[in-house]
Amino acid sequence: MTADDIQKLFTRKDGQYLCARWGRPIVPVVFGVDDATLATIKGAIEAVMVLAGHKMAETDPELGANLMMFFFQDWAELPLVPRLDQLVPDLGPLCDRLAAAGANQYRAFRFDADGAIKAAFVFLRMNGPLADLPAEVVALNEATQTILTWGEGAFAETSPLARAEEAVILRPEIAGVIRAAYLPTLPVVARDASHALRLAARLSAEGQGDH
Structure with missing residues (x-):
């Protein structure tokens, strides 16, 4: 290139x-999938970590988990998740906008004082074409999209x-x-x-x- x-x-x-790249080990947590899909997602994240030469960990001392992935059917579900609005400001209005736009995915990053990534939130509404993709495709794509701050x-x-x-x-x-x-x-x-x-x-x- x-x-x-x-x-x-x-x-x-x-x-x-x-x-920007991650400045701390990545601690992923995944909501809304079965055990088999969870293993696929974590396997994809680990593969991208190995590629980058970065580390994963069992817990983040500040946040517990710092890469949070949510799989759901409707944007209206997210504001109901306890304390999620504390992690993602203006979550309700954001979900309203995404629903109105017919969006099926959204990613948000948080950064530390040095500008490195310290947390990422991935929201995937599993409908339409996204729902038809194999789990390994979705998993590797999301692991890739959250390893760096790619442009839109x-x-x-x-x-x-x-x-x-x-x-x-x-x-x-x-x-x-x-x-x-x-x-x-x-x-x-x-x-x-x-x-x-x-x-x-x-x-x-x-x-x-x-x-």
């Missing part, structure tokens, strides 16, 4: 560049996933961006588009066998 390609992945609708349009036209024979995998170029973004030599958060040049340089070095 070129630096321009990478810059587009992390550019927001307002034109600002933001690439990063995967609007092209999925981050690909199919290799019978398996669903991350597209190699997206996997490369994730690996590069988590290198200790790069900052936990970047707001200048020159960061994309550094990521592109690491991808180029990786392609030439320099690990």
